[in-house]
Structure formats: structure tokens, C-alpha cells
Amino acid sequence: MSALRRSTEDAAAPRGLDVAASAAGVAAALVTLAAIYLGSRRLRDFDAALIGYATATVFLAFGVVYRYVVWVQSPPARRYLVRGWGSFLSWRNFRDFPTLVPRELFSNLAFQTFIAKRGAGRWLAHQALFWGVTLATLITFPLTFGWIRFDVVPPGSRYAMYLGGVRTITFAPLTWLGWMIFHALDVAAVLVLIGCTYFLWRRFRDREATTGQRLGFDFFPLVALVAISVTGLLLTFDSALLDGQDYAFLAIVHMAVVVLTLVFIPFGKFFHVIQRPASVGVDVYKRTGLEREGVFHCRRCGAPVESAAFVRDLERTMQELGLRFGEWVETCPRCKRTQRGERYLEQVKRGFS
Amino acid sequence: MMQRTQFIDPGRCIGCQACVAACRECDSHRGRSMIHLDYIDVGRSVASMPTVCMHCEDPIAPCAEVCPADAVLVTADGVVQEAAKERCIGCANCVHACPFGVPKIDFEEKLQYKCNLCYDRTSVGLAPWCATVCPTGAIFYGTLEELLAQRPNAVVSDIVVFGEQEIHTGVAIVAPSGYARDWIPGGLP
Numbered sequence: 067m068s069a070l071r072r073s074t075e076d077a078a079a080p081r082g083l084d085v086a087a088s089a090a091g092v093a094a095a096l097v098t099l100a101a102i103y104l105g106s107r108r109l110r111d112f113d114a115a116l117i118g119y120a121t122a123t124v125f126l127a128f129g130v131v132y133r134y135v136v137w138v139q140s141p142p143a144r145r146y147l148v149r150g151w152g153s154f155l156s157w158r159n160f161r162d163f164p165t166l167v168p169r170e171l172f173s174n175l176a177f178q179t180f181i182a183k184r185g186a187g188r189w190l191a192h193q194a195l196f197w198g199v200t201l202a203t204l205i206t207f208p209l210t211f212g213w214i215r216f217d218v219v220p221p222g223s224r225y226a227m228y229l230g231g232v233r234t235i236t237f238a239p240l241t242w243l244g245w246m247i248f249h250a251l252d253v254a255a256v257l258v259l260i261g262c263t264y265f266l267w268r269r270f271r272d273r274e275a276t277t278g279q280r281l282g283f284d285f286f287p288l289v290a291l292v293a294i295s296v297t298g299l300l301l302t303f304d305s306a307l308l309d310g311q312d313y314a315f316l317a318i319v320h321m322a323v324v325v326l327t328l329v330f331i332p333f334g335k336f337f338h339v340i341q342r343p344a345s346v347g348v349d350v351y352k353r354t355g356l357e358r359e360g361v362f363h364c365r366r367c368g369a370p371v372e373s374a375a376f377v378r379d380l381e382r383t384m385q386e387l388g389l390r391f392g393e394w395v396e397t398c399p400r401c402k403r404t405q406r407g408e409r410y411l412e413q414v415k416r417g418f419s
Numbered sequence: 420m421m422q423r424t425q426f427i428d429p430g431r432c433i434g435c436q437a438c439v440a441a442c443r444e445c446d447s448h449r450g451r452s453m454i455h456l457d458y459i460d461v462g463r464s465v466a467s468m469p470t471v472c473m474h475c476e477d478p479i480a481p482c483a484e485v486c487p488a489d490a491v492l493v494t495a496d497g498v499v500q501e502a503a504k505e506r507c508i509g510c511a512n513c514v515h516a517c518p519f520g521v522p523k524i525d526f527e528e529k530l531q532y533k534c535n536l537c538y539d540r541t542s543v544g545l546a547p548w549c550a551t552v553c554p555t556g557a558i559f560y561g562t563l564e565e566l567l568a569q570r571p572n573a574v575v576s577d578i579v580v581f582g583e584q585e586i587h588t589g590v591a592i593v594a595p596s597g598y599a600r601d602w603i604p605g606g607l608p
Contacts, residue, residue, distance in 0.1 A: 137489070140487070140489075142484075142485050142486060142487040142512055143487040143488070145487070146487045146510065174529075180509070180527065180528055180529040180530075183525070183527040183528040184504070184528050184530065273446035273447075273539055274446050274447055274448075274449060276539075277446055277447045277535075277538050277539040277542070278447075278494065278500055278535075278538050278542070335505060338505040338506050341488050341506060341508070342508070344487065344488065344508055345508035345509065345510075345529060348487075348508055348509075348510050352510075371515065372511060372515060376511075376515075377515070380485065380512055380515055380516060383485055383512070383516075384481075384485060384516055387481075387484050387485065389481055389484065389485075389516070389584065390581075390582060390583045390584040391518055391581040391582050391583075391584050391605075391607055393582075393607075394518055394581060394582075394607050395515045395516065398520075399514060399515070399517070399520030399521070399522075400455075400457065400520060401520075402517075402518065402519065402520035402606060403455055403457045403468070403470050403519065403520040403606075404457050404459060404606075405606035405607070405608070406468075406470075406519070406520075406579075406604070406605055406606030407429060407457055407459035407466065407467075407468040407606070408459055408460065408606065409604035409605070409606045410429050410459075410468065410592075410603065410604070411429075411459055411460065411464070411466050413604050414594045414595070414598055414603060414604070415429065415430045415594070415595055416595075
């Protein structure tokens, strides 16, 4: 029977450097550099003290795009990439199902209601983590790129925020608005700490989470987020209560932790942030496919399997992967098991004899 | 075949559902049973068959291969784990590509669930729940030597054939003595 066995070489062989992914990664890094250069008005608004963050972001752009391109080259990911984006951008889908995409974006990406189904505590913690990280990202990247800067408005009682060199809002620093603007990253850090505390507790105490957990994959991201948040809050603590006596040291420690975390994003658990939006495209593809082509019924028992488009596409994916039992997709899981049992009864055990 | 693994002997299954009840105790999917117990020829026979994840090795489990999000990880000991919660996008590719009909999916949670060889137990040297409670030995957990010490005439196979494809599995199937082939038919007509 060995002739029927697939080669293990493809799966086992280590991958070399991927040329297409490298090219895409370099292009992303160059675009990031150009965005920093132009957005900071040819570096006039660029804060040299934050160069570590900006440099790490350039590497991050390369790493994320490299991994993304490698990821979407696998037959199942490539098929869903095409189908997902095709469904997402389809004018026909927008016309026939105008609320589908906004609902998906709202429930799937922004509020992650699917996590609430897994547990209320996990959902609340993940929401705190998500909004904390989102807030921090929206502030940190434009700030370190030199896209945003703050300056004193003469005679000195108010601050102005400049975006791309253009003055936007002005505010008094000692007002509620001023406090929020200057402490938004502290608010983000508190949200992140709330989320991380719950998830770290879970990693130590909940046996569902502890089964099979890995130090680098499951613990390191949480520890990194805690380190970023704590060192960030220490900067505020230092300037508010210690007259900033260790500010320079703390700023370097904070930057080192952030830089290490940024360059880690493409390699570990954080990459799910890049992958998760795919679920929106897949949902839109599956729901519109069901509406248009209807459901595929099991060849044996007639039970619904999936949308006809899904069954057709999965068969193609399996063919591309060298899995030569693609037609088995047309049978529901229960009938697959039952038919295997029948063959066992007929050909292996041969009844009760 | 994994060194210490499950041996499934459908000929011994009496359909008592003890494995189904015990499976709910597994910490990685508390309250949900991942084992399938199917009655094969209802109305004409009492034959039943338990189905656990076969932890395919050929070369990667089909469920992992068809996953668009790299969510199904295989640990170094050969155990095909259930979908990683942060990665699974709930597409159901694995559910329909698995030739054994093993994975389940919760569309509301956007999450696949499957038998993971009771990893909370087997990773610390305990037997999986189903094998622990099976009263007839239809699900045996141990090494091949331990099985043959108890059932010297048993024939064991870790190859299941689906049409033109043979799948090598980490979990083995037991056939009666005298069974001449080294593979088990997978059921694909």
C-alpha cells in the first residue's frame, strides 16, 4: 500500500527564504519609511528620541508582510483570501445584503461577540485588552512617526496638536481634555493590565487554558504587554511624583520592551491580530454562498453539509494539497463514520462470526 | 502509530455510552463530549463503533493541512491538538476534510473542538477518559506491547485507506485474529 502514501518531504522540509514574501516585506518597509519621512514633513516634526520605536515599526512592517505573504500561499488560505476579499468588496453582495459587512465588522472585529460565547470573563478581559492596545497603537505610531506633535501656543497657557504640520485642536493642559490627551496612554495601559491580569490568572488556574500551553507562545505575549504597561505607567509616576529623576532610564527601558514586542509580533501569538480579519471575509463568503447557491446535502443521508460553493472549493483545496479523497466532503461526518463502521463490519470483523 | 496510544476495537464496543459521558470531563472541552459513538446498522444489528481523533501522521493531519489559519497544531509527540482558540476562524474546513468525521464546530464561538487524546491527562501519564471507563476494552490505552500481552492474537493496524489514499494514524485499530490485510478500509465507496 505504500504507493498510496503521500510524500512526507514537502511537509517536513524546512522552508528557505521566500522571494515573493521578501519582496513584499521590503516594499512594506519602504512604504513605512516613506510614510514616516513625508508625514513628519521631511523629518522636521520627527522626534529623534523616539527613533527606536520608528525603527522597530519598519522591521515590524517587513516581518508582518513577509509572514502574511507566506501564510496566504497555502492552498486553503489562498482560496479564502480570494473568496473573502471577493465577497467583501462585491457590489452585488453590498446591494443584496447591505448590512452584512457592517454587522460582521462590528460583531466580529470590534466587539468580538464570539468570545462572549466562550465565556463572559474572557470576553470582558479581551475587550479591555483589545481597546487598550488599539488606543495605544492609534497614539503611539503617529507620535513616533512624527505625524503628530504638540507645541505651546503663545503666550503659553495652551497647547496645540499638529497633524502633518497642520494645527488641529488647542487645549489647556490642566483641563479634563488636556488630562485625557496627555494620559491617554496611561488609560490604555490600565485597560491592558486589566485584560492581562485575567488572562494570566487563567493561564495559572484554568485547566482548559493550562493544557498544552507554551511559555513562548502563551505566556510571553502577556508578560510583554504587562511589561509595556507597567514601564509606561512608571514614566507617568516618575514625572508626577518623583520630579522625573529617573525618567531617562525608564524611557529607555520602556522603549526596549516595546521594541522587542513589536519585532516579535510576526512570529508569535500576536499574529492572530493580522489573521482574525480573515474571518469576516469567510463569513460573508459562506453566508452569501448559502443564499445564492443553497445548501449541499449529504450524498448518503440528505442532511445539510455546507453551502454548495464551500463544498466545491474545499474539494479543490484538497486536490491541490494532494489529498485524494476530496469527494468524501460530499458526505456528512456522521455518514463517513457510519460507512467506515459498515466496512469494518463487512470486511474486517465479518459480522459476529 | 504513537508509542503510547489508543487502540480502538469496534468489535468489542457494546454501545454503552460510558465513553461519551466520560469525555465530557476532559478539561480542554469541559461539558462537551468529543467522542462519537455511532450505531452502524440500526434495526438489523447492535453493532456500534466509537470514533476518537486518529491523530493522522500522513505527513500532516488533513484537518491541519486544510486549515486556512494554521490553527490546528501538532505537538512533537504526534498529538493533533484542537484548534488554537486565538487562530480558529470557524470556517469548518477541518470538519468536512477529516476522513474520519471527527472535528466538531461551534459556529457561535467560531471555534473547532475535537478529541485531543485528553491532553490534560495523557501529557502527565494518565489514560484518556474514554479508555479509563470503557468496560469492554473497545478503547485501550497503552503501548502495542501492553495490548499484545493482554490480547496475543490481536491484529493491529495504523493504516486506513480511503479510495486511492492511505492515511497513517497515530491511533491504531484492532482487527480480529486472522485478518490478513495490514490496512483497514476507511469507508469511502
